[in-house]
Amino acid sequence: MKISFILWHACFLLYLGDTIQALSYDYSATTECLEEAWKVQYGGGIIQNPEFTNGIEGWTMFGQGKLEERITKDGNKFIAALNRTQPSDSLSQRIQIQKGKIYAFSAWIQISQGSEVISVKFRSPGGKYLHGGTVIAEQGCWSMLKGGIVAAFSGPVDLFFETKNTADEIWVDNVSLQPFTKKQWKSQQEKTIAKVRKSKVKLHVTNKDNTSVAGAKITLKQIKSGFPTGCEINQNILNSKKYQDWFASRFSVTAFGNEMKWYFTEKTRGQEDYTIPDAMLQFCEQNNIDVRGHNIIWDDPRYQPTWINNETSPQELKDAAENRTKSVVLRYKGRLIHWDVVNENLHFSFYENKLGENASAEVYARTYELDQKPILFMNEYNTIELSQDEDSIPAKYARKLKNTQSYYRERSGGNDTLPMGVGVQSRFGPGQPNIAYMRAGMDYLASMKFPLWLTELFVDKGENQAEYLEDVLREGYSHPAVEGIVIWPTSPFSSECKMCLTEQNFNNTPNGDVVDKLIAEFSSSKPLEISANGQGISEVVLLHGDYEVTVRHLETNSYTKLKLKVTKNSANFVPVQLDAFVPHVLSM
Numbered sequence: 001m002k003i004s005f006i007l008w009h010a011c012f013l014l015y016l017g018d019t020i021q022a023l024s025y026d027y028s029a030t031t032e033c034l035e036e037a038w039k040v041q042y043g044g045g046i047i048q049n050p051e052f053t054n055g056i057e058g059w060t061m062f063g064q065g066k067l068e069e070r071i072t073k074d075g076n077k078f079i080a081a082l083n084r085t086q087p088s089d090s091l092s093q094r095i096q097i098q099k100g101k102i103y104a105f106s107a108w109i110q111i112s113q114g115s116e117v118i119s120v121k122f123r124s125p126g127g128k129y130l131h132g133g134t135v136i137a138e139q140g141c142w143s144m145l146k147g148g149i150v151a152a153f154s155g156p157v158d159l160f161f162e163t164k165n166t167a168d169e170i171w172v173d174n175v176s177l178q179p180f181t182k183k184q185w186k187s188q189q190e191k192t193i194a195k196v197r198k199s200k201v202k203l204h205v206t207n208k209d210n211t212s213v214a215g216a217k218i219t220l221k222q223i224k225s226g227f228p229t230g231c232e233i234n235q236n237i238l239n240s241k242k243y244q245d246w247f248a249s250r251f252s253v254t255a256f257g258n259e260m261k262w263y264f265t266e267k268t269r270g271q272e273d274y275t276i277p278d279a280m281l282q283f284c285e286q287n288n289i290d291v292r293g294h295n296i297i298w299d300d301p302r303y304q305p306t307w308i309n310n311e312t313s314p315q316e317l318k319d320a321a322e323n324r325t326k327s328v329v330l331r332y333k334g335r336l337i338h339w340d341v342v343n344e345n346l347h348f349s350f351y352e353n354k355l356g357e358n359a360s361a362e363v364y365a366r367t368y369e370l371d372q373k374p375i376l377f378m379n380e381y382n383t384i385e386l387s388q389d390e391d392s393i394p395a396k397y398a399r400k401l402k403n404t405q406s407y408y409r410e411r412s413g414g415n416d417t418l419p420m421g422v423g424v425q426s427r428f429g430p431g432q433p434n435i436a437y438m439r440a441g442m443d444y445l446a447s448m449k450f451p452l453w454l455t456e457l458f459v460d461k462g463e464n465q466a467e468y469l470e471d472v473l474r475e476g477y478s479h480p481a482v483e484g485i486v487i488w489p490t491s492p493f494s495s496e497c498k499m500c501l502t503e504q505n506f507n508n509t510p511n512g513d514v515v516d517k518l519i520a521e522f523s524s525s526k527p528l529e530i531s532a533n534g535q536g537i538s539e540v541v542l543l544h545g546d547y548e549v550t551v552r553h554l555e556t557n558s559y560t561k562l563k564l565k566v567t568k569n570s571a572n573f574v575p576v577q578l579d580a581f582v583p584h585v586l587s588m
């Protein structure tokens with residue numbers, strides 16, 4: 001008795017020790033500009049005087065200008081950098097970073113006039129710059145700048161802010177920089193996976209008269225993973241059994257590389273040909289693979305059908321875009337889970353330039369009128385993968401999405417919301433991915449509460465390609481808001497293999513091995529064998545997905561089989577009535 005009491009206490013203390021070590025990541029973020037900022041994350045982490053309670057102590061001027069302590073009407077202190085002459089003239093703090101650590105950054109920013117893009121950067125004494133993140137700051141309210149860096153070296157760096165317009169004062173409050181070891185980062189991923197990708201299920205096995213049956217043997221076999229993992233395909237799949245087998249045995253979702261695009265389906269004006277995408281869609285449907293429609297219109301002037309060019313008149317372009325939208329959306333009506341509606345409309349504006357600022361928004365609204373099933377996605381690159389690309393920063397992404405919504409609201413004369421999705425392509429370069437920035441970008445976008453997908457995940461060829469591919473896949477899977485991932489490999493039929501998953505004969509490359517390993521982790525590949533206890537109860541934690549449950553009770557020679565769908569919202573109590581040889585279906 002005494003010993004077990006002591007042991008129990010020892011375990012409890014160990015457990016406490018462990019939780020103290022396991023630093024939790026703070027996923028909170030907002031795209032709103034707030035009158036009052038949130039309190040500083042992680043108590044500021046390694047930032048000295050993060051809330052400016054001691055005025056400017058610990059902070060210096062970066063470049064020219066001066067720092068001033070200011071105070072809000074509620075008596076909260078913040079800091080202003082003014083009399084600036086260079087974009088980087090701002091407040092600064094020297095910090096020590098350690099190679100291999102992952103740094104989560106957040107701060108609240110305001111600008112003295114108008115609205116400006118403002119970044120946080122880190123400069124090493126050697127003149128190396130690390131980009132930590134960017135937001136659109138506004139006058140009169142506080143915007144959250146959330147980002148981060150992964151340290152590729154150890155040593156001092158100077159944190160500073162940058163904005164082009166030097167006439168603006170930069171106002172800052174509640175700055176935080178929290179280091180995580182790789183181990184802590186990974187343990188956060190595991191914690192999140194346990195929380196958002198799994199649920200506890202309690203099965204209760206009874207006879208027909210509802211009396212509990214002790215000791216029944218239960219087998220749970222996952223027949224579909226609850227986490228959609230997909231891969232882009234191309235038309236070669238129609239003629240290659242090997243390609244078909246390789247693809248269909250692994251993935252549950254896809255998008256076609258080119259075959260649904262306008263330049264593919266209407267090469268000559270007025271002559272549409274859907275033969276190939278029709279066949280590809282049919283193949284996917286036969287294999288129970290969901291299809292993301294990619295894409296209706298592409299905002300990049302380089303990727304229009306050849307008969308559309310700069311000379312096309314606005315009226316002609318408008319008519320052509322309407323024809324295209326109607327044609328492709330109605331053709332595949334009800335058969336697609338998503339549409340990438342106007343591809344890359346942050347980097348490009350071919351349609352906006354010709355037809356006005358609401359040109360993309362109009363295509364979203366029109367698509368919804370034609371088919372209410374697919375979620376309507378934006379689809380952009382560099383939003384979470386490259387912090388220095390200001391064209392598609394999360395804040396601009398959020399602004400475009402909100403403008404599309406308000407256009408639709410006005411157009412529909414009500415308060416309706418378009419069922420939109422946040423598609424981030426996730427096309428990483430060849431170097432070390434900035435997973436701190438990636439996570440912060442996902443946090444920021446996720447706060448709008450639309451489905452978030454990584455739509456074209458790719459890691460460019462480089463020394464550690466397979467390892468980096470694993471890092472970004474894990475980061476996506478373990479983010480609480482991510483609802484699916486589509487990988488965008490180089491076609492096995494292409495001569496240049498930038499990111500092949502297989503050789504031409506469909507044997508895995510190291511990248512393919514990583515993908516297989518993770519698919520096995522994201523799903524339950526082995527059937528689970530469990531037994532009900534004396535009260536007929538069996539509790540089990542399951543990865544989300546569709547299961548086939550078989551229950552056998554040898555003593556009474558009874559048996560049942562049922563289908564079970566485990567999602568984050570499904571009931572966690574599952575009554576199982578033994579009903580010899582009459583399979584029945586439980587739907588949630």
Ligand SMILES: *[C@@H]1O[C@H](CO)[C@@H](O)[C@H](O)[C@H]1NC(C)=O
Nearest residue numbers: 036037038039040076173174
């Ligand atoms: C910063 O956080 C504190 C709470 O810790 C809050 O009182 C203050 O208003 C915040 N700063 C701004 C500018 O809102």
Ligand SMILES: *[C@@H]1O[C@H](CO)[C@@H](O)[C@H](O)[C@H]1NC(C)=O
Nearest residue numbers: 065066067082083084167169
């Ligand atoms: C800062 O700029 C203001 C005008 O914006 C000017 O009145 C003031 O003299 C300047 N202060 C310094 C220290 O340069």
Ligand SMILES: *[C@@H]1O[C@H](CO)[C@@H](O)[C@H](O)[C@H]1NC(C)=O
Nearest residue numbers: 206207208209210211575577
């Ligand atoms: C067994 O329980 C189910 C649901 O809990 C109930 O609908 C059913 O009537 C019960 N059957 C018997 C024989 O008590």
Ligand SMILES: *[C@@H]1O[C@H](CO)[C@@H](O)[C@H](O)[C@H]1NC(C)=O
Nearest residue numbers: 301302303304308309310311
């Ligand atoms: C239109 O002109 C721009 C700039 O000259 C060029 O980059 C683009 O490819 C042209 N677009 C089309 C569709 O011809």
Ligand SMILES: *[C@@H]1O[C@H](CO)[C@@H](O)[C@H](O)[C@H]1NC(C)=O
Nearest residue numbers: 269270316317319320321323
């Ligand atoms: C749009 O479709 C209509 C009917 O098929 C056709 O007459 C018209 O020429 C098309 N417009 C453009 C710009 O392609």
Ligand SMILES: *[C@@H]1O[C@H](CO)[C@@H](O)[C@H](O)[C@H]1NC(C)=O
Nearest residue numbers: 356357358403406407408410
């Ligand atoms: C675009 O739509 C918004 C409504 O969301 C409207 O306020 C604005 O005037 C429109 N712009 C043009 C050029 O029509």
Ligand SMILES: *[C@@H]1O[C@H](CO)[C@@H](O)[C@H](O)[C@H]1NC(C)=O
Nearest residue numbers: 409410412413414415416417
């Ligand atoms: C839209 O919302 C506003 C404010 O919430 C409300 O006053 C108005 O009646 C709503 N309009 C419709 C058409 O639902």
